[in-house]
Amino acid sequence: MKLKPMDIAATASASAIVFDALRKAIIEGQIEEGEPLRQDEIARLFNTSRIPVREALSRLEEQGLIKTQRYKGAVVAGLSTAEVEEIFDLRALLEPEIIRSAVPNMTEEILDKAREKCEAFSASTDPMTWGDLNRDLHETLYSASNLNYFKEVAGNALDRVERLIRAQLVMSNGKQQADREHTVILKACEKGDADLAHTLIRDHILGAKVSLLDQLRQT
Amino acid sequence: MKLKPMDIAATASASAIVFDALRKAIIEGQIEEGEPLRQDEIARLFNTSRIPVREALSRLEEQGLIKTQRYKGAVVAGLSTAEVEEIFDLRALLEPEIIRSAVPNMTEEILDKAREKCEAFSASTDPMTWGDLNRDLHETLYSASNLNYFKEVAGNALDRVERLIRAQLVMSNGKQQADREHTVILKACEKGDADLAHTLIRDHILGAKVSLLDQLRQT
DNA sequence: ATATTGAATATTGGATCCAATTTGAATATT
DNA sequence: AATATTCAAATTGGATCCAATATTCAATAT
Incomplete structure (x- = not known):
């Protein structure tokens, strides 16, 4: 048996x-x-x-x-704009380190999966799914890193602001911007350029921060 | 009444x-x-x-x-050496940012308190108190920063390894090393040199990391 | 002797009950 | 009318009880 x-x-x-x-x-x-x-x-x-x-x-x-x-x-829990800013700043410190440590470990399998998620995010027209797909892609890329504690802390930081990110992806043209940035990040990973991926992720997060804060100020 | x-x-x-x-x-x-x-x-x-x-x-x-x-x-919870390393690396990313943001806000009152704590740590001969005094000093310096989320995350990271740090302060000559580094850090704060304080804290943490890992390897 | 079974005990997870506190509406007071 | 006051309902915090699972150890079989 x-x-x-x-x-x-x-x-x-x-x-x-x-x-x-x-x-x-x-x-x-x-x-x-x-x-x-x-x-x-x-x-x-x-x-x-x-x-x-x-x-x-x-x-x-x-x-x-x-x-x-x-x-x-x-x-x-609610968040002041100062808190939101701080959370994004923390992500902008940690996530670049995660991707840098991930790039050398990226198997073809992981890259395939990432391309697939990237496609899915890009193709989706239903705003309700964007949040999940976005997180999915990032998690796929980070799965090649073994900085588990960094991932845990960054994940919690993301949890705290994900509500706002979702709202922001729907408004403005955040989605298109994210699309473009995702493809360059993915390309850097495919090339195996860890340092480039590092700075791209950093800019990706800091860019999302300013546009989110802009939008918060308007309301 | x-x-x-x-x-x-x-x-x-x-x-x-x-x-x-x-x-x-x-x-x-x-x-x-x-x-x-x-x-x-x-x-x-x-x-x-x-x-x-x-x-x-x-x-x-x-x-x-x-x-x-x-x-x-x-x-x-126990910690693998890889986890210990990661926790120190995270602290080495966050705490320098905290001190950099703290330096411009340091009142004479805070500096006085820090000098006092620094003295107390330096003077104490009872290893059981070193952990508390060390934490006390760091918290005093960081109290001038308003990066509350950074402080929360760094505090939790410290919680996870404080046991080991305490053990390490007692062994080897970690205490003297810490003493010396504390005085230079304090001096940088007094001068108002935020960037210097930043790199000093970074080295302080990374130095503690390697000596702790050295010691863990020996046992 | 060793391995396996089974029952007794210890420990955790969850339900129910009671006490402490808050909330909100009705009433009284100025 | 506006403000206190009172008091019942709602809600949370904690204690006790029961069920589910783990652990231990004796009994049995091989």
């Missing part, structure tokens, strides 16, 4: 499921900034008790995605 | 108290790497139920200080 091995211990707990779902909802902007998160309501939605919900909320607060006040509850 | 105002809403919840205590114990190396954290035992120690303990453990895991496995419990 032969069975495919499967790690049952890796099964998700209720609190992990709630955590992932809330994180996704916040990142995608389905829950608005400042909107309260009621333990009872969430527990009902997932057909569970408040205990796993509270653990999930504790984790989300530790990630900076929500703010809680004793006996008052949790709300989705 | 006059009473000092006091924000009762800011009173710590049981889970916050447990979190802080466990974090401190892990950072200070009072709980060894790999050592299991039993919910019941901790709850008894704090005279509370397991609920706040579990929330604290959730937070600690999100901070990367512990690892948990479903139904098996939590253990203090």
